[in-house]
Amino acid sequence: MSEERKQVLKVENVTMQFGGVVAVNDLNLEVNEGEIVAIIGPNGAGKTTAFNVITGVYAPTNGRVYFDGKCIVENFPHGKMKKLYKGENAGAYSHATEPTPDALTKMGMARTFQNIRLWKSMTVFDNVLIAKHLKRTSNLFSAAFRGNRKEEQAQREEVLKLLEIVGLTDVKDELATSLPYGKQRRLEIARALATQPKLLLLDEPAAGMNPQETQELTHFIGEIRDQFGVTILLIEHHMDLVMDISDRIYVLDFGKLIAQGVPAEIQSNEKVIDAYLGVVDDAENP
Amino acid sequence: MIENKNRKSAWIAFVIVLLFLALVIVLDQIIKPTDKMYMLLTVLQKGSVYALAAVSMNLLNGYTGLFSLGHAGFMLIGAYTYAIFTIPSTARDTVYQYYDAAIRISFPEIFSGALGGFGTVLGVALAVILAGLMAALLAYLIGLPVLRLKSDYLAIATLGFAEIIRAVFQWSKLGPVTNGSNLLKSFARTSTFKLNLGGSTVSLSTFVPVLIATISITVIVLIVNSTYGRAFKAIRDDEVAAEAMGINLAKHKMISFVTSSFFAGVAGATMAMVLSIAQANNFKSAMTYEILLMVVLGGIGSISGSVIGAMLFISASEWWLRGLDSGSFLGINAPGVFRNGFRLVVFSVAIMIVVLFFRKGIMGEKELPDLFRKRKKAPVKEAAE
Ligand SMILES: Nc1ncnc2c1ncn2[C@@H]1O[C@H](COP(=O)(O)OP(=O)(O)O)[C@@H](O)[C@H]1O
Numbered sequence: 001m002s003e004e005r006k007q008v009l010k011v012e013n014v015t016m017q018f019g020g021v022v023a024v025n026d027l028n029l030e031v032n033e034g035e036i037v038a039i040i041g042p043n044g045a046g047k048t049t050a051f052n053v054i055t056g057v058y059a060p061t062n063g064r065v066y067f068d069g070k071c072i073v074e075n076f077p078h079g080k081m082k083k084l085y086k087g088e089n090a091g092a093y094s095h096a097t098e099p100t101p102d103a104l105t106k107m108g109m110a111r112t113f114q115n116i117r118l119w120k121s122m123t124v125f126d127n128v129l130i131a132k133h134l135k136r137t138s139n140l141f142s143a144a145f146r147g148n149r150k151e152e153q154a155q156r157e158e159v160l161k162l163l164e165i166v167g168l169t170d171v172k173d174e175l176a177t178s179l180p181y182g183k184q185r186r187l188e189i190a191r192a193l194a195t196q197p198k199l200l201l202l203d204e205p206a207a208g209m210n211p212q213e214t215q216e217l218t219h220f221i222g223e224i225r226d227q228f229g230v231t232i233l234l235i236e237h238h239m240d241l242v243m244d245i246s247d248r249i250y251v252l253d254f255g256k257l258i259a260q261g262v263p264a265e266i267q268s269n270e271k272v273i274d275a276y277l278g279v280v281d282d283a284e285n286p
Numbered sequence: 287m288i289e290n291k292n293r294k295s296a297w298i299a300f301v302i303v304l305l306f307l308a309l310v311i312v313l314d315q316i317i318k319p320t321d322k323m324y325m326l327l328t329v330l331q332k333g334s335v336y337a338l339a340a341v342s343m344n345l346l347n348g349y350t351g352l353f354s355l356g357h358a359g360f361m362l363i364g365a366y367t368y369a370i371f372t373i374p375s376t377a378r379d380t381v382y383q384y385y386d387a388a389i390r391i392s393f394p395e396i397f398s399g400a401l402g403g404f405g406t407v408l409g410v411a412l413a414v415i416l417a418g419l420m421a422a423l424l425a426y427l428i429g430l431p432v433l434r435l436k437s438d439y440l441a442i443a444t445l446g447f448a449e450i451i452r453a454v455f456q457w458s459k460l461g462p463v464t465n466g467s468n469l470l471k472s473f474a475r476t477s478t479f480k481l482n483l484g485g486s487t488v489s490l491s492t493f494v495p496v497l498i499a500t501i502s503i504t505v506i507v508l509i510v511n512s513t514y515g516r517a518f519k520a521i522r523d524d525e526v527a528a529e530a531m532g533i534n535l536a537k538h539k540m541i542s543f544v545t546s547s548f549f550a551g552v553a554g555a556t557m558a559m560v561l562s563i564a565q566a567n568n569f570k571s572a573m574t575y576e577i578l579l580m581v582v583l584g585g586i587g588s589i590s591g592s593v594i595g596a597m598l599f600i601s602a603s604e605w606w607l608r609g610l611d612s613g614s615f616l617g618i619n620a621p622g623v624f625r626n627g628f629r630l631v632v633f634s635v636a637i638m639i640v641v642l643f644f645r646k647g648i649m650g651e652k653e654l655p656d657l658f659r660k661r662k663k664a665p666v667k668e669a670a671e
Pocket residue numbers: 018021022023041042043044045046047048049050
């Protein structure tokens with residue numbers, strides 16, 4: 001078992017229901033500082049939904065999420081419901097703010113998407129530069145009349161450095177969507193890193209990559225952890241990648257946690273092999 | 287290095303704009319209202335108004351991806367605010383002949399009393415800024431409930447707002463402020479803008495609207511190229527990604543909406559000073575659609591495109607196609623065909639052709655200076671998912 005480390009993320013009894021579909025069912029997980037933790041599971045197991053709850057995209061049907069020791073997501077009544085809510089704990093929620101993804105990103109969470117979501121009309125450089133917008137100290141006026149020249153210059157330099165690290169310097173002026181697939185994934189990671197997160201959430205970073213690209217990516221993710229000191233929670237289908245770099249693994253199936261542990265434990269877990277590992281092998285070697 | 291290159295092109299743009307403004311002053315002096323070429327000045331005056339209106343709409347529709355249809359409403363507010371606060375006290379009772387004018391302040395008068403000619407300029411400038419602020423304030427009030435919603439209620443809400451505001455401004459109960467359904471006139475207008483230089487008078491009637499549009503569009507360009515402009519574009523391209531990267535959607539949409547409406551208000555004020563009248567009934571939603579057309583014509587997401595679109599639109603409707611309504615066109619004399627209303631038919635067909643065959647507009651998403659630069663690589667279609 002791993003030594004005592006500071007807890008970065010804690011998901012507590014999270015359930016997410018869409019109408020009749022229980023996408024995530026009573027999920028509990030923890031991520032400690034400096035760890036690389038993986039969530040695996042077959043398609044539709046609820047992995048992306050778990051990410052969406054953690055990052056504030058969906059308000060969970062039940063449960064809480066703690067980040068850095070603070071409760072950031074809770075199933076309190078949202079929006080208009082907040083006003084209408086007359087239950088026993090009405091008072092307890094009166095001060096609660098809705099956890100929007102942008103607020104959580106400002107707190108130090110950043111993510112990538114399963115279906116790459118780069119800004120398509122912009123260059124590689126601008127894609128990363130915009131992720132620095134949340135660090136601004138300027139208002140509209142000072143920004144328009146370039147009162148923030150120094151700040152912007154510093155940001156531009158940071159972006160150049162970041163692009164150097166992820167190996168995209170030579171394509172920095174090209175349109176983001178003109179890059180080959182593997183580089184787009186890297187760019188999305190660079191963009192997330194530009195927000196200077198404590199916790200980086202990667203949703204299937206190797207999806208659609210060939211074995212060689214996957215190996216490079218595996219190496220790259222390890223490098224990022226060491227170089228930026230971020231904690232990483234990732235969803236992945238490529239077993240080699242997951243087994244290589246994860247400190248711990250959580251296995252989801254039909255929204256439920258069916259196993260958790262270090263890679264060796266997961267590899268030999270009967271339930272996991274039944275539910276998942278066998279399926280992937282079939283899919284990869286038809 | 288990048289910085290140097292940007293600074294150089296900024297200087298080039300600055301010099302070109304200055305030369306253009308100088309040219310406008312010269313044209314203002316040499317073309318007399320009786321000349322045939324006076325049409326050129328009319329086009330420049332109205333063209334500036336519409337160019338600013340189109341660019342401000344583009345900031346919202348093209349750069350932020352928010353669809354608003356209330357532009358005419360915000361321009362109306364700008365036009366009335368400007369008119370009301372620049373009517374001189376001597377003319378006030380004639381203008382408000384059926385009402386007892388409630389607002390008895392004239393900015394140019396107040397300031398010229400203390401500062402002379404410069405005071406008049408200052409008063410007019412303040413009235414223009416106040417016009418923008420009033421439009422911005424209303425945009426803020428509309429935006430509060432509407433911009434929080436994820437779906438596109440903005441178009442419906444703003445369209446409704448524009449219709450309501452037009453009715454409200456003609457309401458007789460508000461007559462002491464808006465003059466009811468009667469028009470406002472006699473306020474500070476471009477035809478009276480003159481400069482006395484040692485005996486000779488310099489007419490500024492084209493220069494002033496062109497200058498207002500130039501300054502405003504420059505500010506919009508600066509905003510678009512700032513960190514906020516990049517955030518707007520991020521929201522337009524992918525809202526989910528923008529929010530995930532820490533951009534507060536509601537706040538940035540509000541900033542864009544309020545800024546766009548501010549400049550719509552300024553455009554309205556400029557329109558009032560060019561036309562010498564302000565009347566609520568002129569600001570129908572048809573005006574919004576015309577402006578939208580200019581934006582589409584020039585290219586959604588291109589500021590120079592909007593300016594070109596507006597200038598072409600105004601030139602065509604005010605000048606080049608005039609003959610279609612008045613008997614002879616391109617030397618063909620056919621009063622039977624070329625009569626009132628025919629211009630509109632030809633014009634509509636021409637626009638339909640442009641919109642159908644040049645989907646991305648004249649400029650696409652490019653700006654004028656881009657045409658002189660090396661092209662970026664075209665996007666390669668990826669089989670992503
Ligand atoms: N917004 C949504 N509305 C309705 N159902 C959803 C929504 N998002 C996800 N689901 C459902 O939740 C289940 C889990 O989906 P997802 O989290 O994307 O799985 P995974 O990422 O593990 O492949 C699926 O059955 C999916 O159809």
